[in-house]
Amino acid sequence: MSSKLQITSTAIHDVLIVEPKVFGDERGWFTESFNALDFAAATGLDVQFVQDNHSFSRQWTLRGLHYQLEQTQGKLVRVVAGSVFDVVVDIRKDSPTYGKWVGVELSAQNHKQMWIPAKLAHGFLVLSETAEFLYKTTNYYHPQSEACLAWNDPTVGIDWPLPAGIQPNMNAKDTAGFSWDAAPKF
Numbered sequence: 682m683s684s685k686l687q688i689t690s691t692a693i694h695d696v697l698i699v700e701p702k703v704f705g706d707e708r709g710w711f712t713e714s715f716n717a718l719d720f721a722a723a724t725g726l727d728v729q730f731v732q733d734n735h736s737f738s739r740q741w742t743l744r745g746l747h748y749q750l751e752q753t754q755g756k757l758v759r760v761v762a763g764s765v766f767d768v769v770v771d772i773r774k775d776s777p778t779y780g781k782w783v784g785v786e787l788s789a790q791n792h793k794q795m796w797i798p799a800k801l802a803h804g805f806l807v808l809s810e811t812a813e814f815l816y817k818t819t820n821y822y823h824p825q826s827e828a829c830l831a832w833n834d835p836t837v838g839i840d841w842p843l844p845a846g847i848q849p850n851m852n853a854k855d856t857a858g859f860s861w862d863a864a865p866k867f
């Protein structure tokens with residue numbers, strides 16, 4: 682166990698919450714948001730990241746639930762401004778947690794990160810007025826094989842923290858996401 686990283690398991694067996702040590706002082710704080718050696722030591726994983734992504738979203742924006750069928754991407758995700766409810770759905774047919782979902786609040790305040798292995802559907806709902814979402818991926822963007830699982834499929838039953846009467850702010854692609862039954866799986 683790395684002295685600088687706290688790893689917590691989730692209801693999906695290989696989805697991990699990663700919490701880096703935050704060093705506070707009279708000026709503010711410092712943290713190593715990613716350290717390859719510490720990450721490997723704390724998780725036992727050997728992953729190489731090839732792309733960093735950064736998105737800005739307004740409150741109640743919901744992006745997802747996305748995955749790539751080819752060039753599948755492992756993701757290490759975090760929030761640097763505001764807060765989001767980050768969700769992962771297990772779409773691996775041979776997984777003991779197939780069909781299960783996990784949701785965790787990631788925020789600039791809690792410094793929590795989520796490690797999401799490849800072949801999982803991922804999305805998030807913005808809880809704060811705005812949010813900035815950063816993540817590292819283990820493979821490159823491959824739009825031609827992108828798929829989207831519907832955010833509100835009753836079979837998956839994700840319990841999004843949406844206030845009554847509020848509809849999520851989504852693009853057309855995500856609004857037309859596959860139902861659980863129709864969604865391509867691994």
Ligand SMILES: Cc1cn([C@H]2C[C@H](O)[C@@H](COP(=O)(O)OP(=O)(O)O[C@H]3O[C@H](C)C(=O)[C@H](O)[C@H]3O)O2)c(=O)[nH]c1=O
Binds near residue numbers: 744805
């Ligand atoms: C993902 C991506 C997008 N783009 C371009 C394509 C579009 O012109 C524009 C917005 O793309 P999109 O609407 O797919 O962005 P998100 O809805 O934030 O997509 C992401 O949302 C969920 C939460 C994920 O986990 C995925 O990493 C990713 O699918 O950025 C790129 O140029 N490179 C990229 O890697």
